[in-house]
Amino acid sequence: MTEYLDIDGSVLEGGGQILRISISLSAILGVPVRVTNIRAGRSKPGLAAQHLKGIQLVGDMCQAKMRGVNIGSTEIEFSPGKIRGGDYVADTHTAGSISLLLQVALPCALVADGPVTLQLRGGTNADMAPQVDYMARVFRAQLHAFGADFALRVHRRGYFPKGGGHVSAEVSPVRSLRGACVTQRGDVTAVCGDSFVAGVLPLKLAHEMAEGAKSELKSVFNNVNINCYKEDRTMAPDNCSGINLWCSLSSGCELGAGALGRRGADARGVGRTAGAELRRAIESGACLDQHAQDQVILYMALAEGKSRVRVGEITLHTKTAMHIAELIAKIKFEVQPDGDQNIIECTGLGFTNRNLPPE
Known part of the structure; x- marks a missing residue:
């Protein structure tokens, strides 16, 4: 009979992060876990599609025995096997964050028995999660400090509410x-970013977001370079606007911030939100x-x-x-x-x- 380590899913942050780190460490260390009270304090408790697909993805990678892995479940059991290399697919069928799928699967891929390719579908630029651009630049730089790496390619952008984004990740185990x-x-060597619009939204919104960001950042760096562009319809057919900002430091560290536009929001205000976030990170x-x-x-x-x-x-x-x-x-x-x-x-x-x- 399998002995499970019990984890209370309602403690502290009490959300999907408990699931992600629990499942990743369970798979890597070979420790069966039982997570209870999943998202107990949320308006809709239990597993959402985003969490379900992340657990199933890692379950596929390590041939886990699982119980309770379905929408709305407030308790799951996860008993892992060996993590194997290969090609794996996860599709939220919503605008669920691709970055959060990567967060749960990447550590496991790094300790597989061979190279791993992840085909991840959902939202590339979503609220309440890092945008994939952040993962590709800022988090990747942090991972280098641990002697690991991954390559990320965006095939199609996916936005709220439809999703439909597609990102592939190539991971070599260590x-x-x-x-x-x-x-x-060290010192700040560069502050730059991307300000984008997609679908039917006009390019001027990207320029306004960039102006808002620069107004917040001028006190910490003079020469802020923000690329403003409109996504190609083949890459991003749906409507969205947003901004990603980065600060490069002489130590090799990267800091990041971002914000997404929404209907009725002032574009300069969106840019100021992202700019203020990065400024605070720099000043900290x-x-x-x-x-x-x-x-x-x-x-x-x-x-x-x-x-x-x-x-x-x-x-x-x-x-x-x-x-x-x-x-x-x-x-x-x-x-x-x-x-x-x-x-x-x-x-x-x-x-x-x-x-x-x-x-």
Whole structure:
């Protein structure tokens, strides 16, 4: 009879993030988990399509035995097998975030027994989640610190409410992750971005978003370069507007921010929202922005040796990620205040990918 590690899905952030990190670590470490009270505090408790497809994707990758993996379920059981390389597909059939599918599957792909290709369908630019452009640039830079990488290609854009986006990710497995020391950020070397419109929306909205962003960023960097463009109808047939911003630091770190337009919203205001977010990240003195902060926790838990990262205020998502990682991986995170920032520190498991054949 399978023994499951019980995880309360209602603690702290109490949402999909608990599921993502629980399922990823379960698959990687071979620890069967039972997650209860899934999204208990949400207006619609239980699994939504977004969470369902992420769990099923990892389940396919490791031939897991699963129970309760259906829409609306508030309890699931997940018993993993070996993570195998190959081609895998996940389709939310909604505008559910492709970035969140990548978040749950990428760590597993890195410890597969061979190369992995992920075909992910859903929303490329969605609210309440990082845009895929952020994952391709900012998060990828953070992952390099752990000695891992992936390649992302956008085949088609997908927006709310229809979705229909298509992104492929190519992942080569690693034998282990190295401990990362990301505490020296250096100087700002560039601030740039992309401001886009799609469908029937006029290009002037992209320029207005860029102007709004620049007005917020001029106090931290003079030469802000934002590319304004209209997506080709073959790439993005539906209506959407948005902006992605990046800050490159001399240490190799990247900070990011973004915002999406919505019906009736002032385009300059959308740009100002993204610009203010990036300005705050720059002014914070942190090496990771608030979106990357919680995403690196799993990698710190698995890495060899000590990892240290400099962040701003610890987010609820990060507190949740640390709690679940400590529960499953049996490691300990420490948070040390350092001036206006915090240092998150962890001595990782030193996990070795035994799925790979011997060299």
